Amino acid sequence: MDKLLLITGGSSGIGKQLAADLLASGATVIIVSERPDRLAQATAELSAISPNVRGIRCDVGDSDSVIQMREQVLSKYRCPDILINNAGFATYRTFENSNIEEIERLISVNLLGAMRCTMAFLPDMIARHSGTIVNMASIAGRLILTPNGTYCAAKHALVAWSETLRHELAHFNIQVNVICPGRVESPFFEHITFQNRAPRPEARHTIAIQDVSRATLRAISRNRFITYVPWSLGLLVWITNALPFLIKPIYGRLISSRIRSIYK
Template sequence: MQNLIGKTALITGAAAGIGREIALQLAAEGVDLFLLDVDESGLADTTETASLLGVKVASRRCDLTDSKQISATIQEVLSTWGGVDILVNNAGVAFYGPTHTMTAEQWDWLLGINLLAPIQITRELLPSLLNRPEAHIVNVSSICGLVQGNRFSAYQVSKYGLLGFSEALRAEYSRQGLGVSAICPGPVTTRLFEVAPSGRDGKQTPIPPRWICTTPELVAQKAVKAIYRDQGICLVGWVAYVLYYLKRIAPWSLDLAFRFGRRRRMKKKAQQLALQAEQQFERSAESSSKAA
């Protein structure tokens, strides 16, 4: 986009963190805003602050796990403004813990907010976006959408999916004036990890140390630049760059790191299973003798 003054934007997860900063920086560029979040208090604060920058700001509480609420919100946006020029799918949640302990409900909750909601919002707004001379979609993904890790599998699946969705849209609609950017920051100083549920008994979700984190302000700055430049994938933070190029130059190194200590752990696991089998056999034999 050459000029953002007078444009309109819909932003999810606008009550705090990255969404709030993107809202404020777009407002500073002269963009009118329609803001969504489930945190009504934070949403009201962002709305008030953005309004001070001299743009029109509307907001609505919207639970992104509820497809009916999403559709009702999109209809309100279309009836109010006739559509938007910029869509920012930012809202996201995380879950920490072993994949095999996650319930179906936890998977549905996370994928619903991080992946299915952005797909639904995009799908329902796409006709109006394509009807603009130029429009732009910003999907806030993560370096976790490019590089594997552990104990955050559902989060990574959602971010890999969002990145793939972004690239598919970009390939399909670029010639029609629709720009699509996937923002892929490393760890950010937001409350994402702090409020993420933990599936490990007695252990909280680990919070990355601040020295490896980037800031929501920088992510927002890069997002706005991506809109201006029609940038496809936008890395943010030194950690994101290191992991991105490590994955491409020496992908074996990451796999090696995750397999470190495998033989020792496999041997210990085999011993534990053998001990369990022996104990089970002894209990069965004891039960048989008592029955006799």
């Protein structure tokens, strides 16, 4: 793959695995992270796969930081052929126990971060009439999960925006893809609010980051709009929408049990 890719949240988890797989295929990859320690470590580790990796520090939750990142990329390289908006985080709090600063930060990173980065490179993609934008959403962007209401809201909005964007940009030969994985084995759950939660049976079922990476690259090559990892989650979404009278009461009981475990 003789292409230039930029991956936000590329220093760990899904982003880092994507970078590794893309470097192995011959691509040039720029990984972006707000944490300089992780960025340096990931860049060094990925360099063992290919020398065609670069790291740029950027906080996608900050507009000025994204502008500076864009200037670095365009001055040293060019507009990426593929932009993967992967940066994100979640918290494990009910809305009652949240604060507005935390909510604003979560939406700023998970939703507006993807918008900022897309806006940064979109004019160049439009000018050359080509490009790919991949937005890493979540099954939480298609189904509700508690107590992650703000995260669900951000990911639902990300999916809706992506679908609108896909139609708008088809005129310019720019494709938009959305990936909706379930619970992934990654540092994603490092936020302190996850540390003291009660054990949940469903938390034992995780998806390997390698599976998400493979599904993402397949979605790009086939220009598939929405991809669920695993595919069975897509079936669950379809059944929930097709038979809400049957599924939603069952799903509601699962959600209620999660809430009861929090307020014990």
